[in-house]
Amino acid sequence: MTARKKVLVFRELPDDQLARLEAAHDVKVANPKLPTQRDAFHAALAEVQGMIGSSYPVDAALLVAAPKLEVISSVSVGVDNYALDALQARGIMLCHTPGVLDETVADTVFALLMATSRRVVELANLVREGRWDKNIGEDLFGFDVHGKTLGLLGFGRIGQAIARRAALGFGMPVRYHARRPVDLATQAPELQGKALHTALDAMLAESDFVVAMLPLSASTRGMIDADLFAQMKPGAIFINGGRGATVNEDDLLAALDSGQLLAAGLDVFAKEPLPMASALRTHPRVTPLPHIGSATHETRHAMAELATTNLLRALAGERPAAVYDTAAV
C-alpha cells in the first residue's frame, strides 16, 4: 500500500473523484481564485506532493513555493497554464486529459460553424424580441455548411474529430495544416482521400470555413494575424476552438470590419473571462462562447476521472496513462 501523501486540489472536482483521492491521501481543497481560499492555497503549497488543477496558472514562482511537489495532474488537455520549462528542470511530472474530450469539443466547434453560417443567435433574438413580422428575406439568409470546404489549422486528436464530422456527415472537403502530415492510413483511415495536408497559403485561400484547433505555445502565440486573415477567401468564416492567444484579436476585428471575414465563432479568447470592453463581446458578426468546448456533464466527469487516476498512479510510483512530455517544448 502507498504511503499517504499530501494533495492540493485547486479546481472543482466531482464528489466521487474527490472521495477516491481522500481514500488514499490527505487532501486539501483550496481555490486560489476565491479571495477567502487564497491564503489556504498558498499555505498548502509548502507541503504538497501532488496537485490537481486546470485554469489557474502554475508559474515558476508558484513552483518555488512548492518544494516537495512530485506531480501535477491537470483537468485539461491544454497545458499552456503550466511553466513547462520549470517543471522539466525540477523533474515534476505533468499529466493531462487527452482523448476523452475530443468528440465533445468537436461538437462545440460544429455548433459554432452552424451558428455563424445560419445566423442562429441573431435570428433567435429576432423571434424573442418580437421582430418576426414578415417572411424572412434575403437580407437575413445564411450560407450552407454542407459541401463547403473546411480548412483546419491543427489536425491533432480534436482536429481529426472535427474533420470526421465535416467529411463524413456534411460532405465537406477538408484541408489541413499541421506541424507534420498525419498518416491517415494508420491513424484515421475513414478520412483517407477526404482530408488533405495542404500548404498553409493554399488551405487558407481554398477554405470557406477556417477552424483553428491549435495548442498555445511559443510557435502558435499570435500566429493567426492580419497576414493570415488576408490570405483567407473573402467572406470566409473563422472559428477558434483552441486557445485565444493564438489569434491577434485586433487583426481579427479588422478583418471582420473590412468584410474580409463574414463572421467569427469563438470559444476562446486571449483574456478569459472576456473583458467587458472587448469589441468581440458585442460585435454583430461574432458568436462568442465562454470557453465551453468540453463543458458537458459526461465529458467534464470523464476528464476529472482521468486526472484523478493519473494522479493516483503517479503518487503510487506507477506510470499514468496521460503524461505530458514537458521536454518536447
Ligand SMILES: NC(=O)C1=CN([C@@H]2O[C@H](COP(=O)(O)OP(=O)(O)OC[C@H]3O[C@@H](n4cnc5c(N)ncnc54)[C@H](O)[C@@H]3O)[C@@H](O)[C@H]2O)C=CC1
Ligand atoms: N475550447 C476548449 O474548451 C478546448 C480547447 N482545447 C485546445 O485545443 C488544443 C488541441 O488539442 P488536441 O487536438 O488534443 O491536441 P493535439 O496535440 O492532438 O493536436 C495539436 C495539433 O496542432 C498542430 N500544431 C501545433 N503547433 C503548430 C504550429 N506551430 N503550426 C501548425 N500546427 C501546429 C499539431 O501538429 C497538431 O496537429 C489543446 O492544446 C487546447 O489548447 C482543447 C480542449 C478543449
Ligand SMILES: O=C(O)C(=O)CO
Ligand atoms: O482541456 C482543455 O484544454 C480545455 O480548454 C478545456 O476542456
